[in-house]
Amino acid sequence: FNSREYQQLRIDPIHEKAFICNYKEHWFTVRKLGQQWFNLNSLLTGPELISDTYLALFLAQLQQEGYSIFVIRGSLPECEADQILRIMRVEQQQRPKLIGEDEAQRMSVQQTSDPGHTADEVLLDEDEEEIGKALALSRQGMEVEDEEADLRRAIQLSMQGGSDPAVTAGSSQESGGSEEQALTAEELRRRRQAYFDSGTKPSQ
Structure with a gap:
């Protein structure tokens, strides 16, 4: 030819x-x-x-x-x-x-993505990473919801004022008269924590 x-x-x-x-x-x-x-x-x-x-x-x-x-x-x-x-x-x-040719392309993809792992392992790792991210976001959402619930309960207790024993101190006699004294911030925090931990109101 x-x-x-x-x-x-x-x-x-x-x-x-x-x-x-x-x-x-x-x-x-x-x-x-x-x-x-x-x-x-x-x-x-x-x-x-x-x-x-x-x-x-x-x-x-x-x-x-x-x-x-x-x-x-x-x-x-x-x-x-x-x-x-x-x-x-x-x-x-x-x-x-x-x-x-197909095998050479697969090897090229494998070496480019991760020299120490096969193409299937790389895909599996990517899937696991995505699942882990989704679980982390889910947990984060649950924690935020728990914090919001605790905050709502604390606000409700604070709004009850002196009628709630968790917010006000017990009565005490001073100079022959009875008077309710406001709790300090630390005492209020401890009483609220005891309330949340036990599920019942603390005794005066």
Whole structure:
């Protein structure tokens, strides 16, 4: 195919039957099966469909990469794929990848995210981190609610004034008369704490 003699014939590659491509010690076939061309490179995960318009460009690209391309003529052995594709055409939704390409991508993702963990472990760690954040927020909300409840109870007790023994001191006799004395802040705090701890009002 690369020779001057063949190029002078100006033959459109789509009119041929097959090509064998070689680079160093690697050989593969580009062959027409039915009415469609396929790249049968064994380094791919499967046959690659090549359109008629792309065939010449594909062969030219191989030439630039250093491949020797041989034109195959004559009667080729019959194969089941050729028989089926003479009846129907196929469409390829996704180009086959090089063997090991997926594994290389997974390894790249693994090394980028965390050299010491596999991709599955990284995803698991991320899930655990999200769950931990959610639990922390939940606990924080519960603590705020508990603090608000305690604050409401304290305000209610303070608003009761001298009628509540937890807020006022017991009666004492001074200069022959009875008078209620206000509790100091520390005594009020201790009585309220005792009230919350025991669930009952402290005795006077």
